[in-house]
Amino acid sequence: MSKSDKYLSLITFLFITLAISLTSGYQYIGDFVEKGLSALSMFIGYFVLIALFSIYKDVSLFTKKQLMSIAFLSVFITLASYIYPYFKYSEQNPSDLMSTLIYDIVINVIIFTLLFKESKRERSQSIPEQKII
Helix, strand or coil: CCHHHHHHHHHHHHHHHHHHHHHHHHHCCCCHHHHHHHHHHHHHHHHHHHHHHHHHHCCCCCCHHHHHHHHHHHHHHHHHHHHHHHHHCCCCCHHHHCCCHHHHHHHHHHHHHHHHHHHHCCCCCCCCCCCCC
């Protein structure tokens, strides 16, 4: 595959990912910060899915630093998406606001653990690591 085809596929991937993420954030009901957190959550979610699938296929698509960044960003954005509304709408009943927090925490612990282990794992394959960015 030529170098221009690789760049075109990356640009197309990023364009579609950004478009879907921004649309999701725009449709979210809330203020500008909540919309931004929703868009970022969707954007990082695509990379989390790709990283998890690459772990399943035992293929290295991300560097160790990229995997750690994805893991930490996923947790940070999830926590921010709960903490910000908790303080913004503090006069409301927090049980309504935090009803899905435990599920998101469990899922994020699993994701973080998998990505963290993968980033620490030494790959002793003859194929060099491929970097997407």
